[in-house]
Amino acid sequence: MTKADIGVYGLGTMGSALALNLAEQGFDVAVSNREPEWIPEFVKEAGALAAQIHPSETLQDFVAALKAPRVVLFLIPSGAPMDQMIDQISPLLAEGDTIIDAGNADFNDTRRRAAALEAQGLHFVGMGVSGGEEGARHGPSMMVGGTPHSWSRLRPMAEAIAAKFEGTPCVAHLGSDGAGHFVKTVHNGIEYADMQAIAEIYGLLRDGGGWEAPRIAGVFERWNAGPLQSYLVDITAQALQAVDPQTGLPVVDVIEDRAGQKGTGRWTVIEALKLGQSASGIEAAVGARGWSSDKALRLAASDILGAGTQHYDKPSLDDMEQAFVAVRILAHAQGFAVMQAASEEFDWALDLARVAEIWRAGCIIRSALLDDLAEAIRSKPPQGALVLAPDIAARLNAAIPALRRVVASAVLAGLPVPVMSASLTWYDSLRHARGTANLIQAQRDFFGRHGFLRVDKPGAHHGPWAES
Ligand code: 6PG
Numbered sequence: 001m002t003k004a005d006i007g008v009y010g011l012g013t014m015g016s017a018l019a020l021n022l023a024e025q026g027f028d029v030a031v032s033n034r035e036p037e038w039i040p041e042f043v044k045e046a047g048a049l050a051a052q053i054h055p056s057e058t059l060q061d062f063v064a065a066l067k068a069p070r071v072v073l074f075l076i077p078s079g080a081p082m083d084q085m086i087d088q089i090s091p092l093l094a095e096g097d098t099i100i101d102a103g104n105a106d107f108n109d110t111r112r113r114a115a116a117l118e119a120q121g122l123h124f125v126g127m128g129v130s131g132g133e134e135g136a137r138h139g140p141s142m143m144v145g146g147t148p149h150s151w152s153r154l155r156p157m158a159e160a161i162a163a164k165f166e167g168t169p170c171v172a173h174l175g176s177d178g179a180g181h182f183v184k185t186v187h188n189g190i191e192y193a194d195m196q197a198i199a200e201i202y203g204l205l206r207d208g209g210g211w212e213a214p215r216i217a218g219v220f221e222r223w224n225a226g227p228l229q230s231y232l233v234d235i236t237a238q239a240l241q242a243v244d245p246q247t248g249l250p251v252v253d254v255i256e257d258r259a260g261q262k263g264t265g266r267w268t269v270i271e272a273l274k275l276g277q278s279a280s281g282i283e284a285a286v287g288a289r290g291w292s293s294d295k296a297l298r299l300a301a302s303d304i305l306g307a308g309t310q311h312y313d314k315p316s317l318d319d320m321e322q323a324f325v326a327v328r329i330l331a332h333a334q335g336f337a338v339m340q341a342a343s344e345e346f347d348w349a350l351d352l353a354r355v356a357e358i359w360r361a362g363c364i365i366r367s368a369l370l371d372d373l374a375e376a377i378r379s380k381p382p383q384g385a386l387v388l389a390p391d392i393a394a395r396l397n398a399a400i401p402a403l404r405r406v407v408a409s410a411v412l413a414g415l416p417v418p419v420m421s422a423s424l425t426w427y428d429s430l431r432h433a434r435g436t437a438n439l440i441q442a443q444r445d446f447f448g449r450h451g452f453l454r455v456d457k458p459g460a461h462h463g464p465w466a467e468s
Pocket residue numbers: 104129130131132188191260261262263264265363364
């Protein structure tokens with residue numbers, strides 16, 4: 001009997017789509033699932049591809065169906081379920097076999113699992129997969145961590161199923177242990193910021209301009225043909241046009257204004273702060289989702305604090321477009337700075353230009369900007385900062401006046417723009433060669449004798465506080 005090239009465990013939406021994608025590319029795929037009744041259903045869905053699908057109900061049969069050294073890919077809920085599966089499958093595996101976690105996992109868990117399995121002679125790969133169901137089925141972008149040995153086994157399959165940008169597969173081995181999951185986490189953080197920036201523009205047009213959804217759709221549709229071309233702008237235009245069959249209203253008008261989140265945006269912010277960074281645009285987007293969920297508070301606040309909008313000096317659509325260009329650049333720049341810091345902390349030697357390249361197709365944040373970012377990173381900008389690459393700095397400087405006008409008019413009118421304002425403040429903080437942290441240092445030394453550096457001589461110093 002032919003042995004399978006890879007095993008896919010977990011036949012939910014993403015697992016099924018990846019298994020079918022692998023089969024379509026000519027690989028033999030062993031499949032299994034915790035609930036065995038899902039398996040025959042999946043085989044039926046596979047149609048002609050079922051010839052390359054090897055279903056098994058037990059873990060023993062599933063492992064036995066695989067070519068050695070084995071590669072087993074899990075698409076199951078992150079956290080405790082992954083630990084349980086590792087405990088169950090690892091005794092059945094042999095030295096040199098690889099376990100892949102292709103879900104959105106916390107990279108700290110991935111690092112812990114990789115170290116524990118290494119002690120048993122097994123390889124553990126954290127692999128970020130982006131692109132939703134459609135991407136998984138027809139070409140995702142994949143961010144791979146783990147050992148070179150695992151990558152050599154996985155690479156032909158991953159490159160075959162990945163999205164292609166001008167023929168280049170959107171998948172790369174980015175570094176050891178948790179590198180792939182970390183990069184996927186930051187991808188999602190940028191995804192949050194981009195989505196929130198779009199929602200803020202929608203809010204300005206709806207609440208400031210009084211525009212209906214289909215008219216706003218037209219704006220995003222036009223923008224999608226210019227520098228803002230991206231998957232998220234494209235689907236936004238489509239979503240704003242969709243009509244609810246039950247009421248005949250725009251679908252967006254019958255959707256509750258409470259956004260969910262599974263944790264990756266929050267992880268980006270937490271890890272950024274741990275690394276001494278601040279991805280403030282991403283943090284604003286995560287926070288905005290949190291505020292959105294507190295509907296009871298917002299209802300009470302709109303009563304007590306007033307829901308009204310002050311006079312709104314409407315910015316032009318051109319200004320809004322340029323404002324979004326600036327915000328998108330700044331959110332990516334913050335994400336890349338976090339990855340740079342993590343790469344140094346965890347010795348991953350991340351090739352950040354390659355990260356930008358594998359995000360050019362297949363993933364949720366794919367956009368026209370990413371090709372330019374890849375080039376900007378390769379140009380080795382001063383301080384390794386994306387915003388200082390000549391082309392990016394020029395683009396930012398051209399777009400920032402529009403961002404100022406949009407944020408200023410929104411703030412004066414009382415319309416919330418958390419990501420836009422946080423991004424602008426970061427940009428302005430960066431531009432100040434002499435900031436205000438000298439006063440923070442004076443305060444710290446005043447109450448805690450923490451010491452400070454002087455501008456005119458070396459060493460740690462204290463202020464004359466007691467004497468003043
Ligand atoms: C992707 C998406 C995907 C998923 C996230 C959304 O890259 O394909 O990011 O991973 O949609 O889980 O995250 P939230 O549920 O937190 O919005």
